[in-house]
Amino acid sequence: MEGTIMDIDGDESQPSATPYVVDETWFEENNFSFNQFVKARMSAASLARFDEEIEERFTVMDKKSRRASFEFRTSRFGENPVKVIRENCSRQRDYITPDMPTLEAIFRVLLANGNQPMTLEHIREQLAEWCPGGGCQWLLLPLDALERLIQNDRFYGIRPHASATAA
DSSP states (O other): OOOOOOOOSEEEOOOOOOOOOHHHHHHTTTTTTHHHHHHHTHHHHHHTTTTTEEEEEEEEEOOOTTTEEOOOOOOOTTTHHHHHHHHHHGTTTTOOOOOOOOOHHHHHHHHHHOOBBBBBHHHHHHHHHTTSSSOHHHHHOOHHHHHHHHHHHHOEEEEEEEHHHOO
């Protein structure tokens, strides 16, 4: 029965293979700032560095020689808040806590993965890593209940990935 879930009546059902992301345009359409919303989830250490001038290394490909070189650019720490969450905040023990609301935990998992499209099964695997004992409320919900919760989201902008809905 690997890959299946049991619904309330005991019938097998397949979990959705729909990948989900945080839709940044949802925030604009609802007069919210995506960057401010994400910034509110940054760790205290990252917030203390916010707007600090930093130097970042970028890979640059020479089209003629097909060789890679590196270029350094100056930017501001926190300019890309999803990157800060992925590279810094999500490595902190209290980034996701067992008592956190389910949608907040899902939102943070998506941010911790750079807001890359993720199926519910993958999201649940990530949530399990934040709840080693397994008793967290979000792990107790069946996948179909998690899917309904996401489909009814009116606060986090979690939506099916555009390429998945275009098919």
